[in-house]
Structure formats: C-alpha cells, structure tokens
Amino acid sequence: MTENLEPIKPKDLGINDVDFYEVDQTPTVGFFGHMRGFWVTFSTMFKKPLTVEYPEVKAPTEERFHGRHQLNRHPDGLEKCIGCELCAWACPADAIYVEGENNTEENRMSPGERYGKVYQINYLRCVFCGLCIEACPTRALTMTNEYELADDSRAKLIFEKADLLAPLRAGMLMPPHPMYPDMNDTNYYKGDVKQAHPSQELDK
Amino acid sequence: MTTAQLIGSDPGWLILVKALIVFAVCVLLTLMSVWGERRIVARMQQRPGPNRVGPFGLIQSLADGVKLALKEDIIPTAADKIVFIIAPIISATTCFMSFAVIPITGEVTMFGRQTAMQLTDIPVGVLYILAVASVGVYGIVLAGWSSGSTYPLLGGLRSSAQVISYEIAMGLSLVAVFIYAGSMSTSDIVAAQTSWWYAVVLFPSFAIFAISMVGETNRAPFDLAEAEGELVGGFHTEYSSLKFALFFLAEYVNIVTVSALATTLFLGGYHAPPGLGFTENWLGGWFTAIWFLLKVVTFFFVFVWLRGTLPRLRYDQFMQFGWKVLIPVSILWILVVATLRVLTLENASTAIVVAFASTVIFIILAINVGFENVKKKKDAEVPEGDNKSEPSFAVPSLPTLPIEISTINVSKNSGGNRD
Numbered sequence: 001m002t003e004n005l006e007p008i009k010p011k012d013l014g015i016n017d018v019d020f021y022e023v024d025q026t027p028t029v030g031f032f033g034h035m036r037g038f039w040v041t042f043s044t045m046f047k048k049p050l051t052v053e054y055p056e057v058k059a060p061t062e063e064r065f066h067g068r069h070q071l072n073r074h075p076d077g078l079e080k081c082i083g084c085e086l087c088a089w090a091c092p093a094d095a096i097y098v099e100g101e102n103n104t105e106e107n108r109m110s111p112g113e114r115y116g117k118v119y120q121i122n123y124l125r126c127v128f129c130g131l132c133i134e135a136c137p138t139r140a141l142t143m144t145n146e147y148e149l150a151d152d153s154r155a156k157l158i159f160e161k162a163d164l165l166a167p168l169r170a171g172m173l174m175p176p177h178p179m180y181p182d183m184n185d186t187n188y189y190k191g192d193v194k195q196a197h198p199s200q201e202l203d204k
Numbered sequence: 205m206t207t208a209q210l211i212g213s214d215p216g217w218l219i220l221v222k223a224l225i226v227f228a229v230c231v232l233l234t235l236m237s238v239w240g241e242r243r244i245v246a247r248m249q250q251r252p253g254p255n256r257v258g259p260f261g262l263i264q265s266l267a268d269g270v271k272l273a274l275k276e277d278i279i280p281t282a283a284d285k286i287v288f289i290i291a292p293i294i295s296a297t298t299c300f301m302s303f304a305v306i307p308i309t310g311e312v313t314m315f316g317r318q319t320a321m322q323l324t325d326i327p328v329g330v331l332y333i334l335a336v337a338s339v340g341v342y343g344i345v346l347a348g349w350s351s352g353s354t355y356p357l358l359g360g361l362r363s364s365a366q367v368i369s370y371e372i373a374m375g376l377s378l379v380a381v382f383i384y385a386g387s388m389s390t391s392d393i394v395a396a397q398t399s400w401w402y403a404v405v406l407f408p409s410f411a412i413f414a415i416s417m418v419g420e421t422n423r424a425p426f427d428l429a430e431a432e433g434e435l436v437g438g439f440h441t442e443y444s445s446l447k448f449a450l451f452f453l454a455e456y457v458n459i460v461t462v463s464a465l466a467t468t469l470f471l472g473g474y475h476a477p478p479g480l481g482f483t484e485n486w487l488g489g490w491f492t493a494i495w496f497l498l499k500v501v502t503f504f505f506v507f508v509w510l511r512g513t514l515p516r517l518r519y520d521q522f523m524q525f526g527w528k529v530l531i532p533v534s535i536l537w538i539l540v541v542a543t544l545r546v547l548t549l550e551n552a553s554t555a556i557v558v559a560f561a562s563t564v565i566f567i568i569l570a571i572n573v574g575f576e577n578v579k580k581k582k583d584a585e586v587p588e589g590d591n592k593s594e595p596s597f598a599v600p601s602l603p604t605l606p607i608e609i610s611t612i613n614v615s616k617n618s619g620g621n622r623d
Binding site: 037038040041042044045047048049050051053 | 244246247248249250251252509512513514
C-alpha cells in the first residue's frame, strides 16, 4: 500500500482514515452465562452488608491515622512545647499560629527558656499532612486518631492551646510549677524525669 | 354468576368504598414498593438501604414525600406554564385509573353484600388498561415538551417513542390471551385460568409481555428516558417539589399496575397456585387477595432484580429489539395460536393439531439453522489481517482540524467512502 501514499489535505480526512483495530470479541456467553449475572445479585442479597453504620458504630482508624493534634506534656506535667514556631513554619496550609514567651521562676510552663504562650491550629485550613509533627524538635506536637472535627461555626474550628493540650495523667502536676529538682531541660529531653516530685508542688 | 353480573348489582356506596380501597391499596403498595426497591437493591449491592425512618426504614418514602412537598416549586421561565402543570397530573391520575378493572379477590362478602373486590368490570377491560396507559404517555411527552429545555425534550421524545413501540409488542402479546380466554374482560380472563395459568399455556406471550412491560414502565434496563448519564433527569429534569413527586409516584404506581396486569393475565390473578385451591375459601374468600398481592410482589421483585443486575441498553439496540424482534415474534406467535385455536374449536383430530405444531417447530428450527449459517458466513467473510475495514455504523465526517498530515500513516485509497 506504500505506493499509494500521497499527501492528503486535512479536509479529506474522515474518521475512517484513522487506523482502528477490531477488538477481540469474547465468545458469546450463552443463556446460562447471562443468568450468572442474575445469580450474582441474588446471592449478594444474603450476604452481610459491608456498611459501617457510622454514628452508632465507629470503626477504629488505622494506628497512624492523621487526626486532631495534641500538645504533649512531660511526665511531671510541664509542657513539651518550647514555642519555637517550627511547626508553624513547616505548615504548608498556614494553619498554625504560635507565640512564644520566656519562662520565669514564678511562671514556668515548660523546662528550659521558652514556652508556647499562644498556640492555635485552624482546622479549616489544616490538611492533616503531618509536616508539623515532623518539624517539632521536642515531640510536643503529635496527632491523635480523633477525626470527628465538624462544627457549626468557623470560630469553633480554631483550636486554642487549651483544646489541644494533653490531659494531666497520673503523677503529673498542672503547670506552672518549677522543674524537677536537680534536673535541667536536657534531662527532661532525654526522658530522665519519670514523674512529678513533691517539691514541685506550688504552695497553695 | 359472572363477576360482571356480581359487580353490576353493587349499590353506589359500595362502589365508593371500593374506589377508596383500590386507591388506598395503590398508594400503599407504591409507598411500600419505593421502600422495598431501595432495600432490595441495597442488599444486592451489600448495603443496608434506608433504615433510619421508622422500623426498618419503613416510612422512609413517606418522609421523602413530605420533604418533596415542602421544597420550592420551580417553574422555568421558558416553560409553557399550563402544560407544565397539567403533565404530571395526567401521569399520576392515569396510572391509578387502570387499577379499576383489576380483580383483586374472587367472590367475597363486603358489608353484608356478595360482591368481588374489583371496582368495575367492563367487557374490554384489558383494552381499557392499554388505552389509559397510552394516555399516560401524554404526561411524559407534554412534560418533556413544556419544560422549554433540551434534556427534558430529548427525554420526553425517547420515552414516548419507547412506550409507544413497546405498547405494540405488549398489545400483540395480549392477543393470544384474548384468543384463548375468548374475552377481553379481566375477570373472565382470570376465570379462564382456573386450571392452567396462561404463563404456562402461552409462554411466548408471557415472555414478550414481561419484556415489554419493563419497556413500557421506563424501568431499568430500559430506563433510557431518564438515563442520568446522558439526559440528566430525562423528561422530569425541570420538575421539582410536588410535581416531581407526582412523576415519581406515577412511575411506581405504573410498576404496580403492570405487575397486577401481568398477574391477572398470565398468573391466574387472585387464584391460588395449583394444588392450593382450598385456600381460596379462607377468610370468606378474602384470602385470594393475599395470593394476588403475593404474585404482584413477585413481579415487583423481578423488576427490582432487573434493575440491580442489568446495565442500561443503548437506545438504538433497544428500539431494534422492540421492532425487529418482539413485534415480529409476537405476530408469528399469534398466527400459530390462532390456527391452533381454530383447529381445536373445529374439533380437528389430535393428529392434525400435532402435525401442525410439529410443522411450526420444524420451520422455526429451519429458520434458526439458516440464520446461524448466515451469521457464520458473515463472520468468515471478514478477511484476516485487514484491520482497516469500514465501520458498519454511520459516521459523521470530522470537522477540519489542523492535523499534522505526516503523523497519520494512511493512504487515501484505504479510507472509507464517506458519502
């Protein structure tokens, strides 16, 4: 056919000039082949539905599911956040706002120099990518598996520090309070502090 | 005493009560069937289906109805307002009307009067149903036309073409029933099926009717009129609120009606299945209504099953199937049935009947073999290796595009003839 090749004008081109190949047709399935389709739907009726009936039944998430954030504490109750703002800088969606403040002897929220005074995460912006968790130098910020983040106003979806802080567990004291005796921030970082010391309790 | 005579002596108040009962049954069946369909289809897809409103989600359709009624009723600016409003009313009313001649029970006592649960019995009952169904098509056509919008117009066109062509096949499939029952009245046809159901005796008719009733009701796999992927909502795209609810109602009442008609004509209506004839006297005859409803529900289940299983047909294939398969087959079948019937009525000997029947079977087999041969020949004719044969369907020419000619490796001669 090559000798027939000659330039053709675009207007002469029809759909038939474009190569097409016949698709291999599967052999006809016959009557029982058609009936098999009906059997599929019929037998499915007697199987257990796969639906998770959500509000009543909550299927557990994957272990490392990216849910709501949490600001962790040291075992004695002091906050891990040092107000460095690395999470805020790492955030691609600009969802995190941090204001740091100096710790003083009277008002110590975290071991070391600084603590996060204001900590906000805007869940209208957050994309749950987890870059903030990667950025955090003290593991102050981690993510929980909590996924029920819906509300009826924009303001309610900006979570403040109080909303994000991990609860006090056994052996923890509510900051502000002094550091564990004879321990510095490096000890805290290394995990030498296991629980609060009675001397850390502030006089009422 | 025939049912016609039995019903004929009904006083006016009883007729009113019956009309109410028929209407209530229709509406109730419809509400239940909407729920049932959703539940069954859901189970076929391994979902639970609606289960929120009421026990097992039973009153879901009621809630949907209320929701629809409370929605804003929009009439498009381009719509023909009067026709736009009338169309759903036509659709909804006509489908209720056909239920009037469906016999629901045999002879029963109702408020101390011997009667049958059938609103009216006219000598041409089945024709009446067909006529009413045809009027119902107006609802669809007018809805599509009056919307002043393209999709509804196309949807309306499609469904009217569909309903009209499948009505022919449906009507033809009924002829055999008329010939055998010797009547067009629904109650007479039911009475004629005391020993043998016509689904068995006239199986080809039953098959054709079963197929065409799916086409007639615009149901999957023949739901081309509301092919979501192609036509948005079809003829009711522009409808909202109560008017949409009326179309929705009409569709399901239609399914129930057609199922009831199929039950009446082919499955022995309110008669008990063979071997259970003694149940017909239970509850003073009212037990027959249960048999009737059971049969209707079975048909309805098949409707749902079809929807859950089959994909939608292509429009041209669908029309081809209707005109080139269903109608010729039913005409041939009528010829055979009519001849057999005449032979029986003329007291022809069994030998002649058997001879005729075997001749028919022989001819059918011969046609089938011939058809297969032609098909094989056609398949063999396709030359091996030549992939550039012309497509068998009509192809519009491409618009002139800035095509790089060098990229298309074709010769002019190999191109198809595009005239």
